[in-house]
């Protein structure tokens with residue numbers, strides 16, 4: 001386990017952090033994105049999905065629960081569980097088919113799925129400080145943390 005702290009002064013910084021995560025991740029990774037409304041979770045996910053090669057829009061999955069991107073090198077699934085009434089709903093939608101070990105999975109509001117949602121490899125907690133954001137990134141895999149830092153400074 002290795003925890004890193006990063007400051008994001010703007011949307012662009014938040015997207016750059018998402019992009020560096022995408023470039024340093026192993027396929028099949030599971031990322032939990034916690035933080036209050038408008039913390040920048042979707043903004044980070046947008047940087048991630050674009051860096052994985054998606055050229056189009058990256059919409060918030062607030063109403064659809066999940067947006068899936070079939071990309072070269074493996075799919076990315078982006079969940080937003082804000083509107084989930086009960087974690088068991090995840091079983092009805094076949095959550096295990098998304099967490100298949102091949103696709104990368106990013107989950108906003110992961111606490112809403114506690115008990116059913118598979119455990120993450122990386123837990124990101126975002127706090128808001130005016131227009132800036134503070135991120136704490138807890139990596140289960142120290143090697144990923146090191147690759148991420150190397151990608152950020154490039």
Ligand SMILES: Nc1ncnc2c1ncn2[C@@H]1O[C@H](COP(=O)(O)OP(=O)(O)OP(=O)(O)O)[C@@H](O)[C@H]1O
Nearest residue numbers: 008009010011014037038039040041042043131132
């Ligand atoms: N430093 C920053 N990083 C990220 N977003 C920022 C920053 N400063 C301002 N913002 C703004 O905050 C909002 C973040 O929205 P975003 O949809 O990414 O948040 P979210 O955490 O996904 O919210 P929700 O819980 O509603 O899904 C955007 O309007 C963005 O422009």
Ligand SMILES: [Mg+2]
Nearest residue numbers: 041042060108
């Ligand atoms: Mg969001």
